[in-house]
Amino acid sequence: MNRAQIWLSLPPDDIEGLPEGPDYRYWNGGDEYPGDPADCVFYVVPYMKPPGIALRPMPAMRALEVVQTLSAGVDHVEPGLRHLRPGVRLCNARGVHEASTAELTLALILASLRGIPDFVRAQDRGEWLGGFRPALADRTVLIVGYGSIGAAIEDRLTPFEPARVVRVARSGRTTERGPVHPLTELPALLPRADVVILSTPLNDSSRGLVDETFLAGMRDGALLVNIARGGVVDTKALLAELESGRITAALDVTDPEPLPPEHPLWRAPGVLISPHVGGPTSAFLPRARRLLVDQVTRYVNREPLANVILTT
Structure with missing residues (x-):
């Protein structure tokens, strides 16, 4: 009897603690599959590969039960879900990227405010x-998208003595730190912020x-920081604001991405661009391995999976 295939995008020999039983296959987006996609029951999506690579085997994965990303966002695999049978669980990498992404967010803020690119x-x-x-001290910071990454950003903001941290998410709630405002209150909150951080997932909402309205609502001299996805921002509208000199921006993600060499965003005044490097640091591998061991163990033991975003 054939064992269930689990496709890992990290070499299984490098992951200590994987449970015995499954047939582990390594595939990180190469031309040749490690087996028949129809036999794969648990698919760990290749990390930092073009979306087309991640989607390629999905139409043939007729026995699939779990899709696990190693990224916080899942927008790059969602188009492939329509090919899957009902009941497949899509899980993200909550817990893997918070530290690295929050570090970069602080680096972008401080570099932009203190003029490091000019130096x-x-x-x-x-x-x-x-x-x-x-300075970052005494500034009001607005975090749009207050999930685990947004909370990790606030953890690192606190020692820099901001005057206030304002939290916004799709729906409002109360946390130990204070209120999380619903997205509907954003127009009233934007004019108060000196720094606006985008850490929301990319979805239809x-x-x-x-857009133009959002950007027009930002106060003069404010800094926009995008560590979410490029598609959250209307690039044309942002360019107009940057070229006017009214606001500045620090972008780890862009639309389009990668940003073509001739794109005017490269040369816009007041913008700092990093090439989508929020996640890939030395902190990634140990956290990714722990996540995979936990998720596969849960799967093998038929326990509830963590980080389930949706079920097809």
């Missing part, structure tokens, strides 16, 4: 570039959320 360019010219710069 680097001045160093290349041998120029001593002094002057006053904004968030796609294009940051």
Whole structure:
């Protein structure tokens, strides 16, 4: 009798603690599959690969029961769900990327406010570039998308003594730190914020959320930080605001992505761009391995899976 195939995008020999029983196969997006996709019951999506690669085997995965991403977002695999039978569980990587993404968020904020890109360019010219710069201290910070990553960002904001952290999510609730405002209150909250951080998933309700109206609601001199997905922001509308000099931006994600060399966003004033590096750090692998061991163990023991986003 054939054992159930579990396709891992990390080498199984490098993951200590995987339960015995399943037939583990390694596939990280190569041209050749490690087996027949029809025999795969648990599919760990290749990490940091183009969406087309992740989707390629899904139409043939007729026995599939679980799709596990190693990313916090699942928008890149959602188009493939229509090919799957009913009852397949889609799980994300909650718990894997919070530390790294929150670190980068703080780095982008501090670099933008304190003018680090200007200092680097001045160093290349041998120029001593002094002057006053904004601080993060005493600023009001608005986090749009207050899930586990949003909370991790607030953890790291606190020592920098912001005047206030305002939390926004799709629906309002109360936390130990204070209220989380519903998305409907965003227009009233935007004009109060010096720094606006986007950490929301990309879905139908968030796609294009940051449009002309959103940006017009930001106060003069505010900083927009996007560590969510590029599609959350209307790039044309953002370019218009940047070129006017009214706001600045720090972007780890863009639309389109990768950003073509000739794209005007590269040369827009007041923008700092990093190439979608919120997740891939030394913190990724140990957390990803722990997640996979936990999820596969739950699956083998027929226990409830963690991080279930939806069921087909």
